Amino acid sequence: MFLSTMFKRLPKKPLLAAAALALALSLGAGRAGTHAAHAAQQYAAIEFYGIQFDAVDDGTTSCGPDSWPFCPTDTHAEVYANFAAAGTSGGYFARNLAGQGSQPGWCGSVRDWYASTAYGPCFKDVDGGLPGYPAAWTYTYRLGDAAVCTTPSRGAACSGSYQTNNNVIRMVVKPGDVIHVALTAKDYDWGSADDVLCNINATLNPFASGSGQYSLHSPWNGDGECHVLVNVSTYYA
Numbered sequence: 001m002f003l004s005t006m007f008k009r010l011p012k013k014p015l016l017a018a019a020a021l022a023l024a025l026s027l028g029a030g031r032a033g034t035h036a037a038h039a040a041q042q043y044a045a046i047e048f049y050g051i052q053f054d055a056v057d058d059g060t061t062s063c064g065p066d067s068w069p070f071c072p073t074d075t076h077a078e079v080y081a082n083f084a085a086a087g088t089s090g091g092y093f094a095r096n097l098a099g100q101g102s103q104p105g106w107c108g109s110v111r112d113w114y115a116s117t118a119y120g121p122c123f124k125d126v127d128g129g130l131p132g133y134p135a136a137w138t139y140t141y142r143l144g145d146a147a148v149c150t151t152p153s154r155g156a157a158c159s160g161s162y163q164t165n166n167n168v169i170r171m172v173v174k175p176g177d178v179i180h181v182a183l184t185a186k187d188y189d190w191g192s193a194d195d196v197l198c199n200i201n202a203t204l205n206p207f208a209s210g211s212g213q214y215s216l217h218s219p220w221n222g223d224g225e226c227h228v229l230v231n232v233s234t235y236y237a
């Protein structure tokens, strides 16, 4: 009887111990989970939302007998661009729009901003109005709709494929960090050096200014003028 009881009870002790250990692990895991939630990493999302080419001067269109001697300004450009964001805590991420200074011969005249990602390396046709017009009147070329590639640094060779919705840069931040953003858009010219249409360098401070949209202005330089719309927000993950 005694031996029988012992044999019956012996297995129970390890089970109880195992149950106690499981409970301890469960509580420990719970505490670890809570701790992890408190230590959640903070990020900034920097969306290069779009470019407004407020004015483009790509020379004069051919002067026909109807327009002479007033040769209209060609407000139509063949654009490529690059942009990047860098944060105080060390993050740096860059993107290219179209080939940087050259495009493959097969692009031909397919330069639609909204062309499929297969046309990622091809220049993009844009139109800009005349200098001084209100930005609100200007069409916004949305960078999420165009195929852009990831690149190690602005204007360098692509390190990833051209993709749409590739216009949001996310990076780790700490409270008080500032974020430097830069964008350059150029007009390709066949017979002369390419022209800068848009050149943005700005420091954003989402912790002082809060989340929202920044409209960054690149003033008229003789070839172009633009506003670049950048949405910035911070979040925990």
Ligand SMILES: [Ca+2]
Binding pocket: 057, 058, 059, 187, 188, 189, 194, 195, 223
């Ligand atoms: Ca030009």
Ligand SMILES: [Ca+2]
Binding pocket: 058, 076, 077, 078, 187, 188, 189, 190
């Ligand atoms: Ca041109």
